[in-house]
Amino acid sequence: MSFKIAIDGPAGAGKSTIARKAAGQLSFLYVDTGAMYRAIALGLLERGTDLQDSDALLRALEEITVTIGYDSTGGQQVFLNGENVSSRIREEKVGNMASASSALPQVREKLTALQRGLAQKENVLMDGRDIGTVILPDAQLKIFLTADAAVRAKRRYLELTAKGVESSLEKIEREILERDERDRNRPVAPLRQAKDAVLLDTSDMTIEEVTEKIVELARERMGEEKR
Ligand code: DC
Helix, strand or coil, rough: CCCEEEEEECCCHHHHHHHHHHHHHCCCEEEEEEHHHHHHHHHHHHHCCCCCHHHHHHHHHHCCCEEEEEECCEEEEEEEEEECCCHHHHHHHHHHHHHHHHCCCHHHHHHHHHHHHHHHHHEEEEEEEHHHHHCCCCCCEEEEEEHHHHHHHHHHHHHHHHHCCCHHHHHHHHHHHHHHHHHHHHHCCCCCCCCCCCCEEEECCCCHHHHHHHHHHHHHHHHHHCC
């Protein structure tokens, strides 16, 4: 049986960076499920789909195909109808649309089978919002990563500034709080800590410290499984 690690938490807690590093150190397949929701969101934005119009939404979802692949360094690449959209999905407008569209059951259904299928074949580290609670409830290690909203906003701001993108700290913090609110309060697959998840607050931890902690926990659990 493959070993599964589920990492969930709010936007900006450092999930993707940490998850990618930890998966690399453990030689696990890394699956960034947020990227899949973002790819669908981009497809919906391109089509100008009104999320309130359920017929239009279903038509759009029938036309949208999301697949993933890996580059030579193990980095996940996401494809929207065959086009590599890995960079385009990082825009703020796509993230905001992903937060809104991922609340819809039709959108979640489309990705559930794809995500579960990936975890069957090999050892996997998957990150998202509902991995420990809905997608992989039998994961051998579940982590809930969080950090203060102000810390998360600052990290995002520095990331954007480093990329040369102009932004405002207040606006980013407001958007992060709005997104948290939506992700936590949606009726379908809301963001919450699984009962058996380890809580890691990364506000005062470096990326290296968090990665090390996760790798250590994973090695411990894998050792216990073998015994
Ligand atoms: O982690 P991220 O910012 O790339 O995710 C984008 C959006 O997708 C986020 O607002 C919530 C949603 N999402 C989700 O609902 N379930 C997941 N497993 C992953 C992401």
